[in-house]
Amino acid sequence: MTPITEVEGRRVALSNLEKVLYPETGxxxxxxxxxxxxxxxxxxxxxxxxxxxxxxxxDGPDGQLFFTKNVxxxxxxxxxTAEVPRSSADSPARMVVVQDLPSLVWAANLVTEFHTxxxxxxxxxxxxxxxFDLDPGPPAHLVHCCEVALWLRERLAADGxxxxxxxxxxxxxxxxxxxxxxxxxxxxxxxKALAVEAERAMPRLxxxxxxxxxxxxxxxxxxSQNAGRKTTATPYTLRARRTPLVSxxxxxxxxxxxxxxxxxxxxxxxxxxxxxxxxxxxxxxxDPEQAVPLP
Numbered sequence: 343m344t345p346i347t348e349v350e351g352r353r354v355a356l357s358n359l360e361k362v363l364y365p366e367t368g369x370x371x372x373x374x375x376x377x378x379x380x381x382x383x384x385x386x387x388x389x390x391x392x393x394x395x396x397x398x399x400x401d402g403p404d405g406q407l408f409f410t411k412n413v414x415x416x417x418x419x420x421x422x423t424a425e426v427p428r429s430s431a432d433s434p435a436r437m438v439v440v441q442d443l444p445s446l447v448w449a450a451n452l453v454t455e456f457h458t459x460x461x462x463x464x465x466x467x468x469x470x471x472x473x474f475d476l477d478p479g480p481p482a483h484l485v486h487c488c489e490v491a492l493w494l495r496e497r498l499a500a501d502g503x504x505x506x507x508x509x510x511x512x513x514x515x516x517x518x519x520x521x522x523x524x525x526x527x528x529x530x531x532x533x534k535a536l537a538v539e540a541e542r543a544m545p546r547l548x549x550x551x552x553x554x555x556x557x558x559x560x561x562x563x564x565x566s567q568n569a570g571r572k573t574t575a576t577p578y579t580l581r582a583r584r585t586p587l588v589s590x591x592x593x594x595x596x597x598x599x600x601x602x603x604x605x606x607x608x609x610x611x612x613x614x615x616x617x618x619x620x621x622x623x624x625x626x627x628x629d630p631e632q633a634v635p636l637p
Contacts, residue, residue: 349379352420352444356451363402363453369586369610371453377580377610378450382443384617385578387628389446391462393426393437395573397455399582407582413438414452421445424463428571439463455581457573461526466570469529470633472503473574474517474537475510475564479557482547484603487515490540490548490561491597497536501637506624507597509606511581511589514561515597516574520626522633526570532636533565577624578613586610591623 344355359372378385396410413423413436422441425434440446440456449456460471474494476487491507494517498505505517521529537550540563549560567574575581575589590608600606608616626632 347447349444349447350442352418352448354418354444354447354451356447363399364584364586365402365404366584367586367609371451373610374453374580374586375447375450377586377613378446379443381578381613381617382446384622384625385456385576386440386443386446387622388577388624389440389456389458390628391439391441391464392458392576393424393463394440394449394576395437395457396449396452397457397582398452399455400453403582403584410452410454411435411437418448421448426459426463427466456576456579458576459570459573460529460568461570467525469521469524469526469568469570470630471627472519472521472529472533472636473567474505474533475567475574476515476517477510477557477562477564478514479549479560479562482559482561484509484513484515484606485600486547486561488597488600488606490544490563491515491517492594493540493543494536494563495594497539502634503636504626504632504634506591506627507594508577508589508591508624509587509608511575511579511587512583513603515606516589518574518624518627520629520633521636522630523635526568528636530565530568533568537563537565577622580610588613590616591620593620593623 344357361371399407422439424439426437460469495505503519505519508516541548541550549556550563579589581587
């Protein structure tokens with residue numbers, strides 16, 4: 343029998359709580375649900391009012407992985423959904439919007455990564471976040487991403503934009519900033535221009551094009567995730583990796599001091615302590631007063 347739990351007055355069905363999702367560490371589905379429930383205070387502000395794409399891995403990272411963008415069958419009627427524009431040739435999609443703890447627990451029971459757009463469902467025509475995904479091509483690694491991140495931080499600051507770093511939860515870094523007054527197209531243009539600048543400033547380290555043959559030994563500054571249709575791993579989401587790695591906000595001091603990729607690898611068990619010590623380092627992104635216009 344599938345156990346039912348009550349979360350803030352909502353009945354949520356939970357399943358397979360003893361199932362091991364991460365064999366390398368023995369991390370179970372029950373532990374995954376506990377992680378999301380106890381991290382909700384930091385995670386929910388980054389999910390709220392954003393359509394969610396689910397990267398599901400119900401049998402763990404070694405099983406089938408698949409993206410779900412439309413509202414999954416069996417979604418409770420109390421889970422918020424919203425129509426989301428697609429290309430002009432397609433009708434709008436209806437997607438889940440995780441607004442509260444019951445919805446988060448329900449979604450977590452699907453066993454999923456959370457990925458969100460850089461705009462809110464109420465204003466899809468206006469980007470409210472700028473993002474850079476720094477992806478190292480071996481033998482480049484996370485330490486090289488940190489070097490590029492520091493350059494981008496200074497360059498963004500010159501335009502009056504404050505960037506906030508987080509680990510990708512895999513092998514790279516993400517930089518995010520709160521912006522206002524620009525479309526996704528304009529934000530993408532700006533991000534691409536900075537990626538090109540970074541490549542000119544650090545030609546031996548940076549590439550701004552996705553072409554795989556150009557990427558070995560370099561950090562790909564992926565500016566394309568600013569496109570209106572693209573999504574990025576949400577802060578604090580677990581990732582479908584060999585161990586329960588988390589896309590974790592980090593300080594700029596940690597970025598500057600990184601000498602080994604392991605220094606910026608954080609597991610689910612690390613997050614409660616970091617939140618207690620540091621709070622949500624990306625909280626300014628959820629404050630509209632912190633958003634600035636692009637130059």
